[in-house]
Amino acid sequence: MKPAPFAYHRPASLDEALTTLAGDPHAKVLAGGQSLVPLLSMRLAQPSALVDLAGIPGLDGIEVDEHGVRVGALARHSAVLASADVRRVQPLVGLALAHVAHATIRNRGTTVGSVVHADAAAEMPAVLALLGGSVEAASVRGTRTIAADELYLGPLESSLAPDEIATSAWFPALPPGAGVAFEEVARRQGDYALAGVAAVADDAGVRAGYLSVCEVPTVVDLTDVPAGGRGDAALARLDPAEDIHATAAYRSQLVRVLTERVVESALVSRRDRAGEGR
Amino acid sequence: MTEELHDVRLDVNGTAYDVRVPARRLLSDALRHDLGLTGTHVGCEHGVCGSCTVLLDGAPVRACLVLAVSVSGQRVTTVEGLTRPDGSLGPVQQAFAECHGLQCGFCTPGFLTTITAGLRDNPAPTHDEAREMVAGNLCRCTGYQNIVRAVERAAELAATEGRP
Ligand SMILES: Cc1cc2nc3c(=O)[nH]c(=O)nc-3n(C[C@H](O)[C@H](O)[C@H](O)COP(=O)(O)OP(=O)(O)OC[C@H]3O[C@@H](n4cnc5c(N)ncnc54)[C@H](O)[C@@H]3O)c2cc1C
Ligand code: FES
Ligand code: FES
Numbered sequence: 001m002k003p004a005p006f007a008y009h010r011p012a013s014l015d016e017a018l019t020t021l022a023g024d025p026h027a028k029v030l031a032g033g034q035s036l037v038p039l040l041s042m043r044l045a046q047p048s049a050l051v052d053l054a055g056i057p058g059l060d061g062i063e064v065d066e067h068g069v070r071v072g073a074l075a076r077h078s079a080v081l082a083s084a085d086v087r088r089v090q091p092l093v094g095l096a097l098a099h100v101a102h103a104t105i106r107n108r109g110t111t112v113g114s115v116v117h118a119d120a121a122a123e124m125p126a127v128l129a130l131l132g133g134s135v136e137a138a139s140v141r142g143t144r145t146i147a148a149d150e151l152y153l154g155p156l157e158s159s160l161a162p163d164e165i166a167t168s169a170w171f172p173a174l175p176p177g178a179g180v181a182f183e184e185v186a187r188r189q190g191d192y193a194l195a196g197v198a199a200v201a202d203d204a205g206v207r208a209g210y211l212s213v214c215e216v217p218t219v220v221d222l223t224d225v226p227a228g229g230r231g232d233a234a235l236a237r238l239d240p241a242e243d244i245h246a247t248a249a250y251r252s253q254l255v256r257v258l259t260e261r262v263v264e265s266a267l268v269s270r271r272d273r274a275g276e277g278r
Numbered sequence: 279m280t281e282e283l284h285d286v287r288l289d290v291n292g293t294a295y296d297v298r299v300p301a302r303r304l305l306s307d308a309l310r311h312d313l314g315l316t317g318t319h320v321g322c323e324h325g326v327c328g329s330c331t332v333l334l335d336g337a338p339v340r341a342c343l344v345l346a347v348s349v350s351g352q353r354v355t356t357v358e359g360l361t362r363p364d365g366s367l368g369p370v371q372q373a374f375a376e377c378h379g380l381q382c383g384f385c386t387p388g389f390l391t392t393i394t395a396g397l398r399d400n401p402a403p404t405h406d407e408a409r410e411m412v413a414g415n416l417c418r419c420t421g422y423q424n425i426v427r428a429v430e431r432a433a434e435l436a437a438t439e440g441r442p
Contacts, residue, residue: 001323001324002302002304002307003302003304004302005281005300005301005302006301006302007282007301008282008284008301008345008347008348010347010348030345030348033343033344033345033348034325034340034343037304037325037342037343037344037345038323038324038325038343040302041304041323041324041342042324050301050345052345052347052348054348078337101414102328102413102414103338103396103411103414104328104331104338104339104340104392104414105325105340105343105414107334107337107338107339108334108339108340108343108344188413189410189413190413190414
């Protein structure tokens with residue numbers, strides 16, 4: 001279980017990184033390595049070269065204002081989770097991050113890396129999709145913004161081009177008086193979830209985002225669905241996948257139970273926030 | 279094809295080591311094979327078991343998920359670095375001995391580094407926090423009860439000494 005040989009680049013600027021990436025179609029970006037290095041060791045990925053972002057200054061920022069949270073490509077999960085400003089402006093980010101792996105992995109793994117790795121079992125892609133966030137992508141051709149609903153194409157497949165670097169991810173703020181909740185079922189705290197649900201309740205309605213249920217992070221609108229019927233309403237829109245960890249029937253049951261519970265918590269959190277006398 | 283080698287300076291337990299390694303050399307292998315520091319154990323090599331956990335600039339990370347070339351200039355602390363300069367055991371090591379926190383000892387280096395950092399961040403963990411502190415590390419022998427007890431005992435020892 002050792003990686004196959006690859007060339008290693010540690011560019012000192014974003015421009016240099018983009019030029020290196022553009023010059024080698026088989027090169028890959030290295031951020032925290034918490035998903036990529038296991039893939040290299042198992043030889044499921046054999047890139048010709050790695051472009052390590054670690055030497056590029058200014059990519060580890062976490063900027064928070066009343067519109068939302070912008071997380072730089074080198075900001076570790078642990079730093080985002082520790083930010084009181086992030087918790088205040090978009091509480092769902094912290095609620096979900098607490099379930100991303102274990103503290104040791106969060107010390108190295110990046111939130112942007114997780115978002116672009118596009119694992120449907122991961123928390124942050126589902127949260128980005130639910131909140132209608134986006135990713136800033138740079139290449140030698142220029143920069144562009146990719147909306148979350150155009151980012152996820154399939155299992156571990158994003159619409160980021162091979163020569164693009166995601167420089168940041170954007171999580172919009174929670175509007176005043178809106179509520180959020182998150183819950184997942186995993187065999188052990190910190191493990192990948194068997195199924196997980198995030199929910200937002202705001203003036204526009206009620207929406208839930210699902211991880212570890214379908215092949216891509218999926219968002220379902222549950223506005224006006226009465227309590228007790230939400231689980232089945234969600235399932236009508238989802239097609240839970242079967243894998244070695246859970247049967248489709250078991251996942252469906254988790255979706256039913258978690259949807260009811262998480263949407264209810266989001267509504268309660270909404271009432272609590274409204275009651276805080278804005 | 280001859281593989282390109284990189285000159286890397288590794289700062290481990292306060293000593294600087296100059297090594298020449300291929301880019302694919304995992305930090306865990308650099309520690310064990312290039313530096314002969316075999317206290318860091320390698321179990322799964324994909325980040326799951328935690329036995330390879332070391333401190334990187336004080337924060338616990340999986341040494342099997344970090345490339346040696348990428349940590350040039352950073353401080354690495356391995357289990358060997360937890361012993362006091364006079365060779366006596368640090369509080370976490372002492373607590374593991376007192377509470378029988380190990381059987382075969384394979385997982386132990388990863389627990390010791392993880393808990394050392396965990397107690398620095400949270401010197402007085404509740405029982406649940408002590409459990410969560412070690413939740414990312416796998417032990418095949420002990421059933422965890424004594425390990426969690428060792429976390430709590432180490433917190434006591436560190437408190438009486440005034441440092442973790
Ligand atoms: C034991 C274990 C348990 C885990 N459990 C969970 C879990 O429960 N939930 C969860 O969500 N995650 C989990 N993870 C994954 C972890 O969250 C990773 O941090 C994350 O998936 C990837 O972030 P990274 O910075 O490590 O990316 P890397 O591993 O460096 O990269 C991942 C992929 O994204 C690409 N990439 C990364 N950054 C960029 C960028 N800025 N621009 C372009 N491409 C980029 C890389 O080329 C690569 O293909 C776990 C990991 C381990 C080892
Ligand atoms: S050997 Fe590194 S986590 Fe198992
Ligand atoms: S003591 Fe044997 S694996 Fe933990």
